[in-house]
Amino acid sequence: QSVLTQPPSASGTPGQRVTISCSGSSSNIGSNTENWYQQLPGTAPKLLIYSNNQRPSGVPDRFSGSKSGTSASLAITGLQSEDEADYYCAAWDDSLNGVVFGGGTRLTVL
Amino acid sequence: QITLKESGPALVKPTQTLTLTCTFSGFSLSTGGVGVAWIRQPPGKALEWLAHIYWDDDRRYSPSLRNRLTITKDTSKNQVVLAMTNVDPVDTATYYCAVSLYYGNWFDPWGQGTLVTVSS
Numbered sequence: 597q598s599v600l601t602q603p604p605s606a607s608g609t610p611g612q613r614v615t616i617s618c619s620g621s622s623s624n625i626g627s628n629t630e631n632w633y634q635q636l637p638g639t640a641p642k643l644l645i646y647s648n649n650q651r652p653s654g655v656p657d658r659f660s661g662s663k664s665g666t667s668a669s670l671a672i673t674g675l676q677s678e679d680e681a682d683y684y685c686a687a688w689d690d691s692l693n694g695v696v697f698g699g700g701t702r703l704t705v706l
Numbered sequence: 707q708i709t710l711k712e713s714g715p716a717l718v719k720p721t722q723t724l725t726l727t728c729t730f731s732g733f734s735l736s737t738g739g740v741g742v743a744w745i746r747q748p749p750g751k752a753l754e755w756l757a758h759i760y761w762d763d764d765r766r767y768s769p770s771l772r773n774r775l776t777i778t779k780d781t782s783k784n785q786v787v788l789a790m791t792n793v794d795p796v797d798t799a800t801y802y803c804a805v806s807l808y809y810g811n812w813f814d815p816w817g818q819g820t821l822v823t824v825s826s
Contacts, residue, residue: 598752631812633753640802641745641753643814652814684753688811694766695743695755695811 600685600698607704608675616701618668618685624696628688630668632661635682645670680705708732710803710817717823724793724822728786728803735761735781739809742786746799759786793824
């Protein structure tokens with residue numbers, strides 16, 4: 597049971613816009629910044645979004661993050677086949693004094 | 707360019723102590739705001755943060771594993787070591803190390819990971 601709650605799956609067709617939600621609490625998302633990671637099949641996770649809505653160098657602007665209260669969202673526009681991956685949200689939790697992850701969302705491009 | 711690589715045994719017996727080493731390059735763990743974390747992922751399951759050590763030797767542990775984990779650093783060797791005592795088959799996972807910079811709580815980049823199987 598993960599501290600942050602994500603839908604287990606999401607899907608879309610090429611070119612579509614999809615969003616993945618991440619629900620937390622006042623001790624994590626509600627009081628700290630949110631980060632998102634992309635894990636392609638058989639590879640290590642890669643930072644996709646940090647500090648709620650910042651993209652590391654090299655991440656396309658098709659990926660964007662937002663936060664409202666104790667929830668966060670990852671949006672992917674212009675969906676491409678190479679976006680098929682697992683996506684994880686994460687945040688610092690003040691009560692647990694550590695990083696908490698969501699359970700992950702598997703994105704399928706139909 | 708920052709790189710990290712995990713190393714350790716691929717197979718460990720139940721009740722033994724697992725020792726993993728993260729060897730990194732491209733940054734110094736004596737620089738303010740820098741930290742190295744360990745994260746694991748059981749086969750087919752989600753990521754789980756285990757421990758984090760910072761440039762000032764501050765250490766944080768997952769509350770559920772705190773009494774089994776020890777994280778240490780050797781700045782001169784550019785290494786971070788994680789020891790996990792009394793391992794169990796449920797500890798079978800791919801173990802990753804990753805760096806956090808600029809006093810941030812995000813990890814970038816990650817090592818390639820090392821699969822550890824706990825079995826008799």
